[in-house]
Amino acid sequence: MGKFWALLFLLVPILGVACFVFAPLYQHWLPIDVSQEGHRIDHLFYFILWLTGVVFVGTEVALFWFMLRYDGASNRKVNYTHGSHSLEIIWTIIPAATLLFIAIYQMNAWADSKIRNPAAGPDGILGTADDMPPTVEVTARQFEWRLRYPGKNGILGDQDDVHVVNDLRLPVQEEILVDLKSADVLHSFFLPNLRVKQDAVPGMKIPVWFRATEKGSFDIVCAELCGWGHYKMKGRVTFVSRGEFDEWLDEKYREQTATVDSQVAQGDVE
């Protein structure tokens, strides 16, 4: 019976590895990445996958082998020991060094995704004249994404702004700076294809930045529970050329002004 159980345990590394080998073949894998920096996250993911994969197979196979080899039905001789000082030192220092290496190795990728805010401009300091203005303000609310672009005057946060819901259009090949806000509860602004995720917190304005390298239309997913309608809080982000973007924004601006004008004409707006 010992052999049977040992083989059952051997299935764990075999099927586990098989899962990760076959999943990419059936598109059950990292979604297509269209961002400038996302490959660094993917690289780190693969690095950890290989590293943990080796440890996983090694330890599971060792367990299988011990179960097979030291089955009480066949093995009579017991190795009476309380441990080994040198082994303990080896298997403390090697994992410690590896873990520390991973920790240091990834710091730059993290800093570039979350700390080195491009808004600070060339001098690297926020609050000076060369600050980069946000491309768009995204305000999450139950259960939609409210988007606000600067209008003709280029200033965000005045009467001139262009308002859109759920349909985020952005120029491709440009550094995008999003001001992320929430109007009610927590949400999370998740762009799977750009490897971007950031919670939107009421009372905070959080900068998010990325740069798309390809045109196309992708999902905006809410990744933090925000109420019963959480599942349907879907938006789309579409990357277009600068010319198409300007044209689209212009059209939205004209639509919006026309609506306001007609409302004024009908006396809806004081």
Added chain:
Amino acid sequence: MSSITVGHAHDDHAAHAHAGGFLSTYVFSKDHKIIGLQFLFSTLIWFLIGGLLALGIRWQVAWPWAEMPVIGKMLFANEGGQISPEFYTILFTMHATVMIFFVIIPILAGAFGNYLIPLMIGADDMAFPTINMLSYWFMWPAFIAIGSSVFVEGGAAKSGWTSYPPLSLTDWNGQTLWLIGLTLVGVSSMMGSVNYMTTIIQMRAPGMTMFRLPMTIWSMFITAILQAFALPVLTAAGFMQLTDRMFGTGFFIPEGWSVNNAAAASGGGQPLLWQHLFWFYSHPAVYIMILPAMGMVSNIIACFSRKPLFGYKPMVYSIAGIAGLGFIVWGHHMFVSGMNPALGMTFMVSTMMIALPSAIKTFNWLGTVWGGHIQFTTPMLFALSFVAMFIIGGLSGIFMAATPVDIFIHDTYFIVAHFHYVLFAGTAMGVFGAIYFWFPKMFGRMMNETAGKIHFFFTFLFLNGTFFTMHILGVVGFPRRLADPYHYQTFHHLQPLNEFITYCAIGMVAVQVIFAANFILSMFLGPKAGRNPWHANGLEWQAPSPPGHGNFDFQPVIYRGPYEYNSPESSKDYYPQNEPPPGAHPEPPSPPIY
């Protein structure tokens, strides 16, 4: 000092044993064994409820808005047998709440901690039997508060088990009941942890030094310390959320906040404050939910490898290390929360480091099996599977600890896979092993081995089918807690895989019938076990099965550690902790040095 305490406890007990009516013996009992069994039965019933809630979640994720067969019409008549999106949020909130607060924590500390601590250290009962009884009965108002919250207006809590404000501050009565229930569970845990610490420090039998304690006791001891230091923070946070909800305070409410266009009464608070306070408890709680299982598994593996535990002291130090580091890693739940990203970097380093003691423990378990004389009993299979599965849960944690990778997999099924590998494939499998192992002591009868192995085989297969594949969902970025994920272009092709997972989950819950039947039938019909059916060394195995009031029919005196299997000093392949060495003086050795 200690002998006085022991003496008093004994007197109290003798008196109450003689006065024993049905109520004081079986209901409001102060006997640690009865209390332990009360915890065990209650938590197993909640385990079933939690499992059924999980099936509700799985049903919806596999076939969103499909009519539930048979029970759909009974439960959701208004929705035509469908799960509504609102009810779906209740399902996953309650599944986690029940599993964490009503199953895992109380089954480890309440059931096994209570039952095993006095027996394993050679005490006749806990230090504070009345507090011990209260710690069980404080669970009942919590059961009622949270159990009944499903029926109040607005339904039960639906902000997830993490209960993040401001969502959790919106007006649902169920959330208030949830907070009250949580506080009561905390009171119960605190009474337990004070009791366990005192008992382990003060009431060990002569000769039972700290480094002769079984790993089970070490882990319960460290867990009790974790509870005692972390719980007050959760309790305080719970009260703050209660006053935000009921009395118009604004701890977690930002300035000018509104939901559904209604302005808030006050403001000036910070939603992130809750997350810090909550995880300051709930991260150590993750270790509260795994360390005792690690301890029990260590006992089982050494016993059925017929070999001393490999590296006893490194094992003890790793548990202590996990407990220490456990207090400075909470921020890794908040990498993308809006917390200062520089702080995220520090938490990343401490989180990487906490993987180290877990690695050391795994290697030592492998070292214990190596060169052993393995007996493939049901408890051993569960314990070995704990090791095999904990490896997966431990390694997948490294992905989340790496902050840039966490940006992508945070709040996806990758994390769901990770913590189910730790908590179900790890702790729950360890608990099954512990039940099969100590059942003979608890009820004096053996459980059926064949049924146990069938139960193990299918649980093992189905759990891997259910949870391993969730890693793959996570790699695609599939988010948690979505009632209908398939309208997203990124995820619409994942439904077949989710159906597979649901079939496995149904299978996994279904085979627990074998366990339940084995458990109940063996209580009455199992073969008599005798004192020491596994030929184990622990002191608990030298007491009668089941032990009577006061536990031991002899004065336990300890001569050695608990893992002396196949010792050259003994002619048998085991060497009980209380067996005098050949040529020993008849009088007991000096009391332990604290």
